[in-house]
Amino acid sequence: MEAVLRALADESRRTVLEALADGEATAGELVALLPIARPGVSRHLRVLREAGLVDVRQEAQRRIYSIRPQPLAEVHQWLERYQTLWEQRLDALHTEVARGKHERRQTK
Amino acid sequence: MEAVLRALADESRRTVLEALADGEATAGELVALLPIARPGVSRHLRVLREAGLVDVRQEAQRRIYSIRPQPLAEVHQWLERYQTLWEQRLDALHTEVARGKHERRQTK
DNA sequence: CGCTTATGTACCTTGACGGTTACGTACCCA
DNA sequence: TGGGTACGTAACCGTCAAGGTACATAAGCG
Numbered sequence: 719m720e721a722v723l724r725a726l727a728d729e730s731r732r733t734v735l736e737a738l739a740d741g742e743a744t745a746g747e748l749v750a751l752l753p754i755a756r757p758g759v760s761r762h763l764r765v766l767r768e769a770g771l772v773d774v775r776q777e778a779q780r781r782i783y784s785i786r787p788q789p790l791a792e793v794h795q796w797l798e799r800y801q802t803l804w805e806q807r808l809d810a811l812h813t814e815v816a817r818g819k820h821e822r823r824q825t826k
Numbered sequence: 827m828e829a830v831l832r833a834l835a836d837e838s839r840r841t842v843l844e845a846l847a848d849g850e851a852t853a854g855e856l857v858a859l860l861p862i863a864r865p866g867v868s869r870h871l872r873v874l875r876e877a878g879l880v881d882v883r884q885e886a887q888r889r890i891y892s893i894r895p896q897p898l899a900e901v902h903q904w905l906e907r908y909q910t911l912w913e914q915r916l917d918a919l920h921t922e923v924a925r926g927k928h929e930r931r932q933t934k
Numbered sequence: 935c936g937c938t939t940a941t942g943t944a945c946c947t948t949g950a951c952g953g954t955t956a957c958g959t960a961c962c963c964a
Numbered sequence: 965t966g967g968g969t970a971c972g973t974a975a976c977c978g979t980c981a982a983g984g985t986a987c988a989t990a991a992g993c994g
Contacts (some may be wrong), residue, residue, distance in 0.1 A: 720837065727835040728982085729828060739908055745941060758983055760942055765981095779940045779991045787912035794905040797898055800847055804895035836952085853971060866953050868972055873951095887961045887970045 719796065722789040725769040730754060731762050738772060738785040745781045827904065830897040833877035838862065839870050846880060853889045919933040 725731050730752050737743055737751060749759045763783060766772040770789050775782045833839050839859055845851055845859060857867045871891060874880040878897050883890045 720835075723831065723835045727828075727831045730982090732831075735908075739911060746939090749941095754982085756941075757943080757982065757985085761982075764942085780943065785908070785911060787908045790905055790908045794902060794909070797902040798903070800843075800893070800895045800898045801902070803893060804899040805849060822932040838952085854969095857971095863954065864954085864971075865973080869952075872972085884960095889971065928950080 719789075719792065721769040722771065722793055725771055726793070727764075728762070730759070730768055734759075734783075735771060735785060735790075736760060738783060742782050742784045745783065748759050748783065749795060827897075827900060829877040830879065830901055833873050833879055834901070836870070836873075838867070839874055842867075842874060842878060842891075843893060844871060846891060848889050850892040853891065856891065 726735075733752060734748055737748060745756075745760065745763060749756045752759055752762075762788070763772065763774075767774060771786055773784050773786050775784070828888060834843075841860060842856055845856060853864075853868065853871065855869070857864045860867055860870075871880065871882075879894055881892050881894050883892070
């Protein structure tokens with residue numbers, strides 16, 4: 719979780735993930751869409767790999783990266799522990815537009 | 827988003843958020859549950875504030891912090907763009923289990 | 935074999951970050 | 965008004981992370 723959030727805290731790495739969400743890509747293709755040089759990208763890919771967010775497969779000289787979404791699912795789930803809080807806020811904001819539902823949970 | 831993910835990438839700050847999820851707390855109370863000294867906590871609180879993750883209210887000499895869950899909702903929502911991916915994986919897992927197979931994943 | 939392509943690693947530099955101590959400030963109270 | 969309480973900020977330091985340049989490696993190609 720720590721490693722995943724750290725990995726997500728960087729714009730370049732988020733860009734890579736978004737690209738990989740549309741399908742696999744070689745390291746070179748990923749370099750092409752980032753404003754930094756190849757070795758930098760290579761290092762970002764290593765971080766993503768170590769966070770379990772991507773997989774690599776080798777094909778001839780090319781390394782083909784693919785996304786591994788499980789850790790993202792974990793973060794998503796972790797955030798749900800705050801979900802009641804922001805839903806509360808939305809309720810307040812809407813001032814009970816939806817009267818049917820209320821009192822999901824109490825904070826204290 | 828950038829600032830929020832950065833803020834979340836630190837264990838101390840996540841601890842603070844979890845504490846505040848249970849209700850408001852003074853700076854002093856938050857200091858008490860972290861292994862670091864007061865000025866450090868103060869700086870973490872500043873980061874959380876600037877990321878929009880907490881609110882402060884002053885009451886006499888005390889600063890009372892409360893959580894602002896909206897940015898968390900945004901991250902939660904942002905992660906949903908990957909949701910189909912991890913659901914795919916789960917589906918795949920389930921089918922494999924159902925078939926009694928456990929081959930390599932192949933998302934071609 | 936060399937040569938090119940594709941990519942990672944080593945190494946260095948710079949800047950941000952987390953933590954500490956010391957200090958400043960605002961508020962309450964006797 | 966002086967002193968204690970509750971915080972924040974400033975200055976400083978060590979570490980880590982991100983970027984770049986130069987080099988290494990490994991596979992296909994003529």
